[in-house]
Amino acid sequence: MDPDRLTPQPLGQKLREPASWRLVVLPWLLFIATAAAAIAFAWQIWRPAPFGDPLATSLVAFDKQDRLTVFSAELAPVVASDDSRLFGLVTSRQVAVIPARVDYAIDLGKVGRERMRWDMANRTLTVRLPALQISRPNLDEARAQYLREGVWITRAAQDKLTRDNTRLAERLAVEQAANPVLLSLARSAAKDAIRQNLAIPLQMAGFGDVKLSVSIDGEPSNP
Known part of the structure; x- marks a missing residue:
């Protein structure tokens, strides 16, 4: 040891x-x-100090975009038209499914200082946007599907059926675009887009993390 x-x-x-x-x-x-x-x-x-005021900073961010497309919907209207010729002796019918695209946009050019409010105590910027703008449906007739019925369908009758179905499809697409579910999705997308577009300019201006409360004209009020 x-x-x-x-x-x-x-x-x-x-x-x-x-x-x-x-x-x-x-x-x-x-x-x-x-x-x-x-x-x-x-x-x-x-540390960077905020310059100007948050309302002016936000308005500058809006001026650079003017009209902002916030949401798009793909629709598929199903329509049908009938044609009758020779005093009703020759009849034909056409059913059509015509894809359509509808865009939802916000006109940022209508957003002025009167639509904004800055709460310094809570560091909250409140923005009220104008109502959504719904574009005219863009029909994609190249992808349309047709089903025709009739013993004898002339070229003139076929052209008329197609024109009638195109008008019906556009009208139906406008009605479908106003569906409350699609409008709710478009409004949510618009609010998210505005929050993202304002957050970065406000941070760069030295205001830090700012709470953004966004509402849209015409939206249903919460019960």
Whole structure:
């Protein structure tokens, strides 16, 4: 057995080990605390200060876009038309499915300072947008599907049936575009788009994280 292992360690050495550990760690703790204080002090001095006012900053962001398309819907109106010739002796019928696209947009040119309100205490910007604008349906007749019925369908009758179905499909697409479900989706998309378009300019202007409350004319009020 090694006699050195049986030799008791001096009591003073055992008492000095914790003190030695503190001597190594304490300078680093002081350094970290000093660096953190310096960074905090520098941030207070050099952090970007907001300039102008949030309403002006938001209006500038709107001026760059004017009309903003926020949502698009793909519709498939199913319509039918009849044709009669030779005093009713020759009849024909055409059923058509004509895909249509409808766009929902917000006219940002109508958004003025009177439609905005800034709450400094709560850091909240309230924006009231004009009503959604629904575009004229864009019919994709190249992808249309037709089903024709009749013993004898002349070229003139076929052209008339197609024209009639096109008008009916456009009218039906307008009605479908006004469906409450689609309008709700379009309004939600519009609010999200406005929040995203305003958040970055306000942050760059030095206002930090701003709460954005967006509403749209004509939307149903919450019960």
